[in-house]
Amino acid sequence: MPAQPFNQRHRTVIEVTGLQKKYGELVAVDGVSFRAEPGQIFGLLGPNGAGKTTTIGCISGLLEPTAGSVRVLGHDVVSDGRAARQQLGVVPQELALYEDLSATENLQFWGGAYGLRGAELKARLREVLTAVGLLDRAREPVKRFSGGMKRRLNLACGILHRPKILLLDEPTAGVDPQSRMRLLELVREEVARGACVLYTTHYLEEAESLCDRLAIVDHGKIIAAGTLAELRAMAGENDLLLLNGRFDPERARAALQTVGGVEVVQAGPDAVRLASREATRKLAEIFGALAAGGADIRETTLTQPSLETLFIKLTGRKLRE
């Protein structure tokens, strides 16, 4: 009987259930659950400190979950960690490379760590170096590389052994636009090969252009999840209006109740956030109501519906605040 293709045998390759990670009293990840499938890019989107890297750490076996479970291709990462990790390719946020070694030597090391040896390793080295555009610099010490080149090599070390699951933790952080494009192309190529990619980022545009499914993470929890279309629908058709100035939060809330179709997302002494359909048409009415409530408005920002607006709607603040 012919073997079934990988993505038909395993519909769910990453299964995270009720994942929790505590450091003393601090809850870094709080009940995160999601599933990812082969040939899919699953994005974890959230601000710095949201718990994305901790989630990746638990999946890669670096951190032991406080509660919940993580299964990789059916293998529990705690009780059957070695088998689970064999399927993973991890590309950490930091440039985990030996600076004094050449690109080839780094790849030989990480390939060897995943059990690649001899002719197979040699062949893969050439393929991967070609793919990341570093073949002509392969023998140079990494310390002479630019930031973008190091990022590409960092990714190459993670994909060398053809992992079925690729964990990418902010792989484009701090790189030039050209290197970023090349990196994103490489990620798409891995997905085309059938790999499942778990991708963390705080770049909205990257998440929107790359990911098939997304989970928005904040304070260790998933606050929204779905396809891009589903999330956009969640954001609704409401515009977001940010008013900066001086406010009495209680009076501002009361005043805005008089304006129809306006939802107060957040009200503070320095800023008020509102969600409203076609907010531009209601600006005069909103300003009038707030002025009557004693507000002093100094700056107004209008944002169209997007993942950003969804994030603001859900958390009351911007993704990068």
Add this chain to the structure above:
Amino acid sequence: MRNIWFIARKDVQYFLREKEVLLWIFVMPALFMYFIGTVSGGNSVRGSGKDPLALNSLTNGGFLADELTRRLKENDYVVDHPPAEALTNYERRLTLPENFTESVLAGTQAVVRLERKEGGLAQDYDRFRIGRASYTVLADLLACVQAGETPTAVAFDRLRQMPRTVKLDIHPAGKRREPPTGFQQAVPGIMVMISLIVMLTSGAVSLIVERQQGLLKRLASAPMSRGEVFAGKWLGRLALGMVQIVFALIAGGVLFHMNWGPDVPFVLLVLTAWGAFCASFGIVLGSVARTEGQAIGLGVLVSNVFAALGGCWWPMEIAPAWMQAVARALPTGWTMHALHQLASFRAGPTAALGDLVLLLLAAAVMAWIGVRRFRFD
């Protein structure tokens, strides 16, 4: 095991690319051994064990000058009579006054002058030996006169044939133990000290750098257990230590004629246990220290204190009792004690067995602390 060996092999390759590591493994030990071995008498103990002495006998030395020369030779000197211009080449010079025999026989005081380039214990030893040679000449002179003979070379020869009325009969109260000096002390001492320095600096710093750059974290996500990662790191450091130790053993023997004694396999066993201790200590320091500077500072400090108190700088056999007691509590002290027993005193493996057991225990305890404190991020 495959993963452990893989990590260890890569670590050794990585270490041996570092210029600083190469310098401290292959160059500095040889330099230190040469300088310290030389200033602590390295060249005088080699070969015959006799010290060269220039005898500047001015005119008409006479038969008593010849008699004194003979006694000096009996006291482990090689007596030369160099020309006046070559006298300054000698570390020890003995000058006899003019008409030496004539003056002595006439009862006039004849001043014999010893000039020596260095002071300290070695000078005291020279004064003792030359004094002994002089007094035995005087004693024989008195014996000759008392017997009613005219003091001549022939009379002295006759006296020498006669049995002595008082004879000092020396019996060893145990095995003779001459504390190792020169290269016999410096070669093992420097080897032990520098292997600890390398492990506590390069061995610890490399671990800190790997942690800071996320390399250990990445390794923890590879399909190998944490125990394998730790064991690989430990084995790599042990292998590096053994490279250094084997080099020092060979260089010590070839360059400085260090005699490692008849039990070389046991010497290697002791040094392997020492290497294991150093490897474990390096990992502990690399896990406890937060920065490279901290690791280097602590590493150099600890290495030097351990070396000084453990007998790497001077033989513990000549140190005060309190210092010997401190040395018996330190791994450096156990190692040096074992090496002295095996190489210098030829006391056999049983005399060093206790030290070996203590070293293995210390290596195991330190490795256990290393396992507990090892951090991937």
